[in-house]
Amino acid sequence: MMSEKNLDLRYFTGFLPLTLLCLFLLYAPLIVVMVYSFNDSNSITRWDTVSLRWYYDVFYGLEAPKFKAAAINSISIAIMAATSATIIATLAATAMLRAGRFKGKSFSFALINLPLMVPEIVTAVATLIFFSAIGFTTGYLTILIAHIVFCIPFAYLPIAARMEGIEGVYEQVAQDLYATRLQAFRLILMPLMAPGILSGFLLAFIISLDDFIITNFVKGAGIETLPTAIFGAVKQGIKPNIMAISTLLLVVSVGFVALSYFVGQMGEKANPTTKPKGD
């Protein structure tokens, strides 16, 4: 009786249709583009037959070299930015959660999250002005530096969440058994942290791969990442090959996020050290 009533109170008429509407709105544009990327026609309006023509065009067509170069830039920058951000964020999380009190701790928390609070366009302007003022030529390196900065908070969040869940006692036991602090960190904390670090890395990777505004400001002439190359192409109208590229990028992004999610889940299950709830 109680539980029935409970269930009843959780129910509001119309919330299920609204949820379905929400999902529909989120997915409809993506699905439409995915479907149309398989259209054989030259025009994006008329539906012809199903074919992989535009996927072939992406890899071997006229614009293929341009997009290939952009993809290589995007991926290499994303790997380096995510790696750097993950290392920095892991050290920062250790400082915030394992090093007791130190000067500037509360300020550090705000600083790490600062890239999330400053609007992207403002970060873009500030970074461009900075590089121009110190006479740094904009290009690959400036994109990489800018990406490391905004990847740090995204890497930090899952890493810190994971570290919070691991009790300090394991490292202490190691130290009682004459492990040095460094050994305790490397041999005890790091393996336990692995799922958190991996999902932090994957999120940072996606965020870097996705960025358009900041990259567009600090890239300089002659270098493109995938989003800036796509944006440039779309300025002249959406062409079928853009839909094929979009679909490919979409699949990669979703794949990575799913991977990150499952890695996190696996870590949660495989790990006996997560604090029991209510302890």
Next chain:
Amino acid sequence: MAASPQQNSRAMNNNYDGFGVPLILPSWIIIGFFLVVPVAMMLMYSFLTKEFRGGVIWEFSLAAYDQFFFDRGLFGDSPPVIEWTYISIFWRSIWQAGVATFFCLLIGFPTAWFIATRTGRNSTIWLFLITIPYWVNLLIRTISMKFLIRDNGPLNEFLISFGVISEPFHIINTNLAVQLGLFYSYLPFMVLPIYAAVERYNFALSEAAADLYASRTVTLTKVILPAVKPGIVAGCILVFVPSLGAFLAPDLLGGAKNFMIGSLIEEQFKGNAGNWPFGAAASMILLSLVLIVLTLYARHQARGQR
């Protein structure tokens, strides 16, 4: 052991006591040097003299802010009157972001509620479905929206073929398109914090309200909404703040007539305007607006905790 549990648990988290500063130093250096210093420089640039075709002359000037707020006539010698062009662009951005936030709340709240009241694994799956689109490149999502709502796009074709409308419904390059784009860009940001708040909601409160003969509507507005308000406020901030400075949705969906702050700023650096101090000033004003919103939020939060 004499140590109280509290001391003990604090001790457990101090394994690297004394190494705090060296461990945090890399983030200080990177974020400090490549974000805090740049923002300070941007503030400085907003008080410099513009050089044509981008860049600055190192001479103090209030010209950028003057240009933003005042109109001094064609030759700059008329008495200053308020210049509405840029203020209205900011006002339009605030309005557009506000409308998008409102619609996100309208759809996001029931969605978050529905998901949070599913049991066990179901709720995780629903939540995952909501978050997936967020991870798809924002540019690609915006292009998809543009493709869908074009005058001769699939949406119009669909509506015409089913006889709902006879003429294409013109959405693209209107305010509505921008609102739709912003709504689409940031909807998951509304759902997630509200979901978290509803999950913590104690349903005994609803039961108590029902026992005291409150109707569903009264329970919703007088009991549930106040209880999950922190989540709603957080969601609104997470949608409103990025919408305010958005560039892609207004640029790709709004066209030239529906300029927002993001496009105005971009124009000064990448476009033809090439007025760096003015772009820096506009960015500073945007940043101040955002900081005001965030400060109000932090105050509100602090008050809620007391």
